[in-house]
Amino acid sequence: MMDALTLLRGGLVVSCQPVDDGPMDRPEIVAAMAQAAAAGGAHAIRIEGVENLRAVRPHVDVPIIGIVKRDLERSPVRITPYLEDVAALAEAGADVIAYDATDRARPETSAALVRAIREAGALAMADCATLADGSRAQAEGAAILGTTLSGYTAETEGRGDGVDYELIAGFRALGGFVMAEGRVNTPDLAARALGAGADAVTVGTALTRLEIMTGWFAQSIAEAKERGA
Template structure:
């Protein structure tokens, strides 16, 4: 509700329980995910069909899936997983959470409805990357090379960054921790004060 009152046009939320409550409270579109860890697996954003089924119970407008080359449960490739999901739910919109230009291009070719920069800097293959480096170079590269709308996400933690990614041509922007984690907001104030 606070996000809507502040001017948000949509919500990205984790778990069917949270999404269900959000949908009772606001009429904004929801990007749904389920974060779950599996042993021997680096993927944790909507990693298996179990999480897809949970989300379909609450019908978010978009479901985000990790579309990186990171190791998936039972060694299933993102290609096979997405094909299976799309066959079962052909009318559902899906967002690819990517961490590199190559992953974004691949997700675009697979037919994801939205391409996200969600995991830039958060995977082994992208640990050297920063979304804002060289005036959002990675985002600009992705925008040039994919056909589907790009959602800028991941370390977009200031109003200035949010504005800039939209100026560059992103379809929309997801702001996460800078809004949703009061403990991190408080910590940034406390750390600055400690320098006195």
């Protein structure tokens, strides 16, 4: 396969993460989502869970960004918190492994995670919330800086109303590869993210969480009905 960053540059990444425990939350359905996304022009796929990744890998030729999500009792970090997660994702065929790169209490240091990802032959993607996260991740060896966690940490609370174009621009100024991710819900927002300095754009909910998208439309119609539209 061509270098993953070359394949990602200027393209769309589709995050195939169905609603947890929903009717589409099955490896075979995630694999079908990934195939459909690749057929539609996605340059890469983001997959949560080792079993899902194993189901997807034989069916797509584009790079896969792998993550494991965990709900920990003593840490707010959810994305790929353990070295064992890195090993499992690499063994399942991830080309890129994303991890929580925030400066929060965690079971493994971010530096150790990056080192393990690189030693496994994958690229490290830092899921960040702030410019400081990105700067630290870059120094530790992350190949991709993502705006994934902006608005989802205590430090960035209140930034959850739209795409964080300011953070995209900040990462662009740091140099390296910038991934716009988080609340990119329309084609126009994706295009604007590239214009703000992103090298690639990840879209998830708007493409692969049918329950949520259906809810948006249903709510809009209900509100219009109440207004007498």
